[in-house]
Amino acid sequence: MTELNAVVIADDITGANDTGSQFASRGYRTNVVFDPSAPTSCDVLVVDTETREAPPAAAYETVRAAVSQHDTTLLYNKLDSTLRGNVTDELAAVLDAATPDILLLAPAFPSNGRTTEDGVQLVDGDPVVETLTDSENLPATSSVVELLSSLAYPVETLPLDVVTKGTGHVRSKLAEIDRNRDGPVVVVADATTHTHLRSLADAASRLTATVAYAGSGGLAGALSRSTAVSGGQSVLGVVGSVSETSFGQLARVPDQAIVALDPETMLERPTEAASEAVGPVLAAQRAHGFAIVTSAPSSRAVDEVTRNADALGLDEHAVKDRIATTLRATVRGVHETRPLAGLFTTGGSTTIAVLDELDAESLELTGIELDDGIPLTRIRGGAADETLLVTKAGSFGDPTTIVNCLDFIGTP
16 A cells, blocks of 8 residues: 555545645645556545445445555545535445544535534535535435434534634544544534634644544645644654663653664664664654654663674774664655654754754754753754754753653644
């Protein structure tokens, strides 16, 4: 399977194009295809299934097959904003194939007069079934919840009074729904403005739960501007320091967010070690919003590196060179897969190696210090131009410094 930033499943060509355009306008390479198994060389793949007027069973099978073709950071089922087509069957296919913790459904497209209030889909303020005159697989009801009554998954609602309070309240409510459900759940969200859709997209992208999305071009536009399409907060910490201070700070980081390089591979085959680390780093970013890659997370790990170096006959200079090569190549691999929103480095030689790998031209000092001697900067030039960077000397800070730095640069 091919891993993509986003896969959009659309039931007709006009919807495929207008939804794909939301991502293309943000600089993502976006292709519309008619065969989900076609070779891809893009960031966002839009699959036109042409299932709007298909029999329900055929629509289900087509969408399920399309979803199963690709791994993706973001899965989006584009639905008609007037609920025409095989809405329930397509959502069932997405849930069965992808099994997300939450499927966030927001069919509103406010700029085109389509809004959702109290779970009812409206067109210019009128219930959608009262506005449709054609015979193209019309919805049986204007209530989105009622429309999904045959779905074999629980359906919850996110009312307007929560959505209007902004991202934090939406995130809390979605997290509560996820905690109280065992298995996938559909959340039908109200929205009457584009700001509401942005709140939904931003909140969902910050959850630790896995989220798939469904809606019209409106929610797609909001998602194209959120961190969801890049897999959540793409914040990376690079720890090359072997000071006891750094080890104490790493101890406060969740184990699952730390990717320790394999000592033997790192010293024998640095490029291979970096390639092996990229996948776990991306997975940790999705789960936690950040990840740390390190040559040694503890003094015990340093001893293991030393034993391997002795066995290979490597002197101290060669060891440092191979560690730096592995760390910098890992950063490059992660950034090329999912551009970094923020970067944290500790250790002077590590920082220089990473900046060199990213072809940075300079650092712009912001005048902000996260702690004494720990400045916030912005990379200028190169592959990571404008990315926030926090640099820390190995012995600086208290036990919470690394976690605090990662949280700070990962907060929009």
